[in-house]
Amino acid sequence: MSRTHDHSGILKKVKDEIPSDELICDLADLFKLFGDTTRAKILFSLFESEMCVCAIAEFLGMTQSAISHQLKVLRDANLVGSRREGKTIYYFLADDHVRIIIDMGFEHLIEEREGR
Amino acid sequence: MSRTHDHSGILKKVKDEIPSDELICDLADLFKLFGDTTRAKILFSLFESEMCVCAIAEFLGMTQSAISHQLKVLRDANLVGSRREGKTIYYFLADDHVRIIIDMGFEHLIEEREGR
DNA sequence: TTATCATATGAATGGTTGTTCATATGAAAG
DNA sequence: CTTTCATATGAACAACCATTCATATGATAA
Numbered sequence: 001m002s003r004t005h006d007h008s009g010i011l012k013k014v015k016d017e018i019p020s021d022e023l024i025c026d027l028a029d030l031f032k033l034f035g036d037t038t039r040a041k042i043l044f045s046l047f048e049s050e051m052c053v054c055a056i057a058e059f060l061g062m063t064q065s066a067i068s069h070q071l072k073v074l075r076d077a078n079l080v081g082s083r084r085e086g087k088t089i090y091y092f093l094a095d096d097h098v099r100i101i102i103d104m105g106f107e108h109l110i111e112e113r114e115g116r
Numbered sequence: 117m118s119r120t121h122d123h124s125g126i127l128k129k130v131k132d133e134i135p136s137d138e139l140i141c142d143l144a145d146l147f148k149l150f151g152d153t154t155r156a157k158i159l160f161s162l163f164e165s166e167m168c169v170c171a172i173a174e175f176l177g178m179t180q181s182a183i184s185h186q187l188k189v190l191r192d193a194n195l196v197g198s199r200r201e202g203k204t205i206y207y208f209l210a211d212d213h214v215r216i217i218i219d220m221g222f223e224h225l226i227e228e229r230e231g232r
Numbered sequence: 233t234t235a236t237c238a239t240a241t242g243a244a245t246g247g248t249t250g251t252t253c254a255t256a257t258g259a260a261a262g
Numbered sequence: 263c264t265t266t267c268a269t270a271t272g273a274a275c276a277a278c279c280a281t282t283c284a285t286a287t288g289a290t291a292a
Contacts, residue, residue: 004170004174004267004268005170005204005267005268007167007171007174010164010165010167011171011174011175013164013165014161014164014165014167014175015175017163017164018157018160018163018164019160023225024153024156024157024160025153026225027150027156027221027222027225028150028151028153028155028156029151030221030224031147031148031150031151031156031221032147032148032151032152033151034143034144034147034151035144035145035147035148035149035150035151036144036148036279036280037140037144038280038281039144040140040143040144040147041134041140044134044135044140045130045134047133047134048126048129048130049126051123051126051130052123052238052239053238053239054123054237054238054239055123055126055127058120058123058127059127059130059131063281063282063283064238064240065239065240065241065281065282065283066280066281067239068238068239068240068241069241069280069281070280071239071240072240072241078228084289086237086238086289086290087236087237087238087239087288087289088121088237088238088239089239089240097223097224097227100220100224101217101220101221102143104213104216104217104220105143105146105147105217106143107213108146108213108217109139109142109143109146111213120238121237152249152250154250154251168268168269169268169269169270170267170268170269178251179251179252180268180270181251181252181253181254181269181270181271182250182251182252183269184268184269184270184271185250185251185270185271186250187269187270188270188271200259202259202267202268203258203259203260203266203267203268203269204267204268204269205268205269205270233292234291234292235290235291236290236291236292237288237289237290238287238288238289238290239286239288239289240285240286240287241284241286241287242283242284242285242286243282243283243284243285244281244282244283244284245280245281245282245283246279246280246281246282247279247280247281248277248278248279248280249276249277249278249279250275250276250277250278251274251275251277252273252274252275252276253272253273253274253275254271254272254273255270255271255272255273256269256270256271256272257268257269257270257271258267258268258269258270259267259268259269260265260266260267260268261264261265261267262263262264262265262266
């Protein structure tokens with residue numbers, strides 16, 4: 001079938017073990033959320049305490065609109081939650097998974113730098 | 117200074133604790149690598165065993181060129197390594213961090229689904 | 233109700249990035 | 263040396279995405 005050299009043995013093995021396309025896509029979509037500097041900074045900010053939109057915007061030196069758009073992305077993915085207090089809406093981390101995933105990334109970065 | 121309501125207290129606290137811009141960018145760049153379906157599939161394939169470029173291409177039903185481009189990205193980030201055997205070049209996972217980071221993502225996905 | 237403050241949102245834009253196509257490299261076999 | 267096989271690479275194109283601008287929503291205060 002293939003015009004290249006044979007590797008049917010490996011292909012069969014990998015095909016049996018690899019997760020479904022859907023699962024891999026969902027996983028890629030999750031990591032994509034952490035793969036933007038602005039979103040990463042927002043998440044780091046929320047590590048310390050809940051914050052309102054304009055506080056995040058001021059802190060990051062960015063437009064309220066830009067932050068609001070990104071918060072929507074994070075909220076749609078259930079990474080952050082929000083609560084209203086008067087006119088202000090406070091955002092916070094939805095759970096501790098965010099911390100754990102980011103910490104893993106950090107460990108990789110640090111060990112890679114030590115390795116050099 | 118700000119035309120909005122005051123949040124200087126929170127800003128000071130967050131500013132003290134948040135990592136440097138450079139570190140956050142590096143972290144975002146790392147997660148970006150996992151945020152593409154093709155790269156994620158390549159990494160999952162290499163979980164099982166080392167593979168040559170054309171085996172991965174055949175397995176994923178994609179062009180050799182597309183895979184080669186992505187392997188370069190992964191190799192530049194030290195997530196995969198390669199070795200030559202005759203005409204063939206085999207790629208493999210550089211270390212176990214890749215597995216750990218991906219497993220963390222999986223855990224989050226699974227727990228999120230249970231939560232619903 | 234009207235004005236104001238905090239946030240949300242739609243459309244447009246600019247920049248990034250994954251894939252393709254054509255071609256180049258480089259090792260091994262003849 | 264020449265051909266072939268496996269992989270790499272550069273340029274071009276298309277799709278995606280983050281930001282901006284203008285405006286809308288929605289709650290509160292007057």
